[in-house]
Amino acid sequence: MNDKTPKAPRRWLDPSTALSRFKPPRGVATGLAPVEQERARYGFRVGGIGLLIGQDTVSEVIEQAPIYPLPNAPPWFPGLVNLRGNLAPVFDVKRFLELNDGVAAGKRWLLILDRGDRAAGVLIDDLPRIAFTRHPLSRLPPLPPTLRPYVAQAYVQDDIVWLEFDHQNFFRTLGGQMAGAAA
Numbered sequence: 001m002n003d004k005t006p007k008a009p010r011r012w013l014d015p016s017t018a019l020s021r022f023k024p025p026r027g028v029a030t031g032l033a034p035v036e037q038e039r040a041r042y043g044f045r046v047g048g049i050g051l052l053i054g055q056d057t058v059s060e061v062i063e064q065a066p067i068y069p070l071p072n073a074p075p076w077f078p079g080l081v082n083l084r085g086n087l088a089p090v091f092d093v094k095r096f097l098e099l100n101d102g103v104a105a106g107k108r109w110l111l112i113l114d115r116g117d118r119a120a121g122v123l124i125d126d127l128p129r130i131a132f133t134r135h136p137l138s139r140l141p142p143l144p145p146t147l148r149p150y151v152a153q154a155y156v157q158d159d160i161v162w163l164e165f166d167h168q169n170f171f172r173t174l175g176g177q178m179a180g181a182a183a
Helices: 015-021 034-039 167-182
Strands: 040-046 049-052 059-062 079-083 086-091 109-113 120-124 129-132 151-157 160-165
Touching: 040 120, 079 109, 086 167, 120 167, 129 151
Parallel strands: 049 160, 086 120
Antiparallel strands: 040 049, 040 129, 059 109, 079 086, 109 120, 151 160
16 A cells, blocks of 8 residues: 555544633733632732632723713712613722722723623723632722722732622622612
């Protein structure tokens, strides 16, 4: 037989079978070691406070999105954003907590947390970044009183304190304050 004789083609797997067999190498997706991947979270900053995004929370950052104001809304509620046909409330947590971090007002990003009817936007000072939760603090640092009920734990990384933030209940409370003010 000649080496140039065509070989019979191997049988191809159907796409769903092929995808279910794929096992990505450990640590390739993020470039982090497996142990670090388990502890790495994303966090965002508002007014010098670092808030962690919940581990199972869907989130996205929007650079330019028109925010539609509502009449007689408090200053910490800039309005609503049209998110693929669904309206989502947008909150300015920095303004609500009356935080002044001494940073000049610059470009702020819109971070959308959750999706569907649970989606809420928050204006953030910087793009979210990886935050490690390896070093829990034994007690919470001083916090604004209106934020304290929504923070369960704090972690420190490179002199930045990251707070475990219950955004769903926090935004639900803010929405209730708005509904009470409108009544």
